Amino acid sequence: MVVMDSTKTKYDDGKRIKIKDENRKESWFCTYNLLSVTLIAFGISSLLFLPDYIHKQMMFNLELRPDSRTFSEWKKPTVPLYLDIYIFNWTNPDDIKNTSTKPILHQLGPYRFRDYPDKHNITFHENSTVSYRKSNIYYFVPDMSNGTLDDVIVGVNLLALGAGHSSRYWGGLKQYGVSTSLNTFGQKIHVVKSAREMLFEGFEDPLMTIGSWFSTDAADFDRVGYMVKKNASDRMTGKYTVHTGVGNISELGKIKKFNDKSYFPHFQGECRKLKGSPGEFYPPERKNKEDTMFLFTPEMCKSLPYEYDYDKSIHGLKGSRYSLGQRAVDNGSTYSENKCYFEYEIPSGVWNMSACAFNNPFFISYPHFYMADQSYIDAVEGLAPQKELHESYMTLDETLSITLETAARFQTNVLLEPFGSISLFKNVPKILMPLFFVEQKFIIGESDASQLYYGLLIFNLSKYAGFVLIFLGAFLIACRRLKCCNKEPIIEKNPPEACALVSKENTV
Numbered sequence: 001m002v003v004m005d006s007t008k009t010k011y012d013d014g015k016r017i018k019i020k021d022e023n024r025k026e027s028w029f030c031t032y033n034l035l036s037v038t039l040i041a042f043g044i045s046s047l048l049f050l051p052d053y054i055h056k057q058m059m060f061n062l063e064l065r066p067d068s069r070t071f072s073e074w075k076k077p078t079v080p081l082y083l084d085i086y087i088f089n090w091t092n093p094d095d096i097k098n099t100s101t102k103p104i105l106h107q108l109g110p111y112r113f114r115d116y117p118d119k120h121n122i123t124f125h126e127n128s129t130v131s132y133r134k135s136n137i138y139y140f141v142p143d144m145s146n147g148t149l150d151d152v153i154v155g156v157n158l159l160a161l162g163a164g165h166s167s168r169y170w171g172g173l174k175q176y177g178v179s180t181s182l183n184t185f186g187q188k189i190h191v192v193k194s195a196r197e198m199l200f201e202g203f204e205d206p207l208m209t210i211g212s213w214f215s216t217d218a219a220d221f222d223r224v225g226y227m228v229k230k231n232a233s234d235r236m237t238g239k240y241t242v243h244t245g246v247g248n249i250s251e252l253g254k255i256k257k258f259n260d261k262s263y264f265p266h267f268q269g270e271c272r273k274l275k276g277s278p279g280e281f282y283p284p285e286r287k288n289k290e291d292t293m294f295l296f297t298p299e300m301c302k303s304l305p306y307e308y309d310y311d312k313s314i315h316g317l318k319g320s321r322y323s324l325g326q327r328a329v330d331n332g333s334t335y336s337e338n339k340c341y342f343e344y345e346i347p348s349g350v351w352n353m354s355a356c357a358f359n360n361p362f363f364i365s366y367p368h369f370y371m372a373d374q375s376y377i378d379a380v381e382g383l384a385p386q387k388e389l390h391e392s393y394m395t396l397d398e399t400l401s402i403t404l405e406t407a408a409r410f411q412t413n414v415l416l417e418p419f420g421s422i423s424l425f426k427n428v429p430k431i432l433m434p435l436f437f438v439e440q441k442f443i444i445g446e447s448d449a450s451q452l453y454y455g456l457l458i459f460n461l462s463k464y465a466g467f468v469l470i471f472l473g474a475f476l477i478a479c480r481r482l483k484c485c486n487k488e489p490i491i492e493k494n495p496p497e498a499c500a501l502v503s504k505e506n507t508v
Contacts (some may be wrong), residue, residue, distance in 0.1 A: 204223055
């Protein structure tokens with residue numbers, strides 16, 4: 001019969017527990033050290049590579065390429081867009097030659113149209129540019145309009161005015177022929193038409209048959225109206241060539257050519273230059289947010305200067321707000337860059353777009369002559385310029401320059417004046433008559449804003465992720481050295497058994 005020494009057995013058990021505990025502690029320390037080193041290594045790698053990688057991916061996604069995320073939305077936007085048109089109804093046209101009475105205007109509208117823009121004839125070039133033409137399809141939205149397209153409108157007779165304007169420098173005999181033609185066709189200084197006729201549909205006029213006498217471009221038109229040839233047509237927009245941002249993201253969206261020319265052929269000097277973007281893209285990461293942003297608008301023969309206003313947050317996104325101010329409508333007296341737009345001196349507040357309107361006497365201003373010389377407002381009755389209703393502005397995201405909101409408001413005016421021997425315009429006062437103004441507003445939706453917000457958040461966090469990981473790794477190492485995390489596990493033993501174990505060791 002074998003008798004087991006219980007004291008020795010307990011000693012062996014205690015020794016095995018101690019060895020097992022030491023092995024466990026060494027394994028834990030190894031894992032602890034490996035974790036610390038791994039955090040520091042990942043932190044350094046994140047600092048060196050992660051922000052740059054995410055930045056390159058963001059810039060890559062902004063580039064305009066046939067396979068890029070931005071292409072389909074650029075070609076045919078899916079966000080709902082609307083065009084509001086306000087028409088000035090001329091209530092006392094028969095008093096135009098009465099010097100004691102001003103033209104009285106009454107604003108009608110808005111007539112709201114759903115806007116479906118599209119780009120076609122898209123051609124990508126090897127020099128990182130893309131050429132295209134664009135058109136807009138407009139559908140009237142009765143439920144969102146104040147008025148119907150059957151509303152009766154009294155406005156300036158543009159056809160008769162164009163004939164008189166074209167003949168203003170002709171000899172007396174030719175002008176007499178024009179005057180006779182206007183009288184023969186029963187032309188008046190004003191016309192009375194429905195809103196649909198005054199806008200996109202236009203109307204026929206017998207004087208159109210001799211329109212080519214006054215302008216070769218008039219032969220392309222068979223109807224008269226404020227917005228004729230602008231619905232479902234690229235006749236009035238032209239061919240754009242812009243930079244895609246490939247190879248140089250700071251050039252993204254910038255206009256390079258219009259109608260295959262790198263300048264405006266209508267002007268000289270500073271006014272010939274093509275500047276800015278047509279509005280779809282702006283270069284990201286602007287170095288100085290206070291730099292002027294130019295909106296290229298060939299329909300107005302001009303690149304419009306948007307000046308920095310202030311910082312603004314939209315749906316949690318930080319942006320910079322820019323607005324059109326006095327610089328855009330100055331006559332050259334304050335901003336010499338504008339002198340080349342004017343053939344003759346006129347008060348500030350409008351710019352001459354006749355060169356882009358087949359030499360017809362059209363002028364663009366802000367609605368109700370907002371920010372214009374008081375003489376324009378005093379010449380008629382019914383105008384009340386207001387900043388909140390009539391200014392134009394846009395807010396761009398401060399990182400990617402994505403448009404967060406915009407409001408574009410522009411008024412079309414026509415110069416009414418006497419023309420030599422043209423009897424129809426005899427004794428007519430020289431006056432700039434407002435015809436209509438358009439308003440197009442946009443604000444980014446909450447869903448799109450949320451996606452952009454979290455995308456920017458990841459990019460911004462990537463800049464600090466490396467520091468956080470390095471800090472955690474260093475903290476764990478420091479913590480161990482200070483022994484705040486290096487305490488040996490406590491092995492609980494029964495005091496009598498421990499004492500017996502020690503006594504046994506001393507007697508061996």
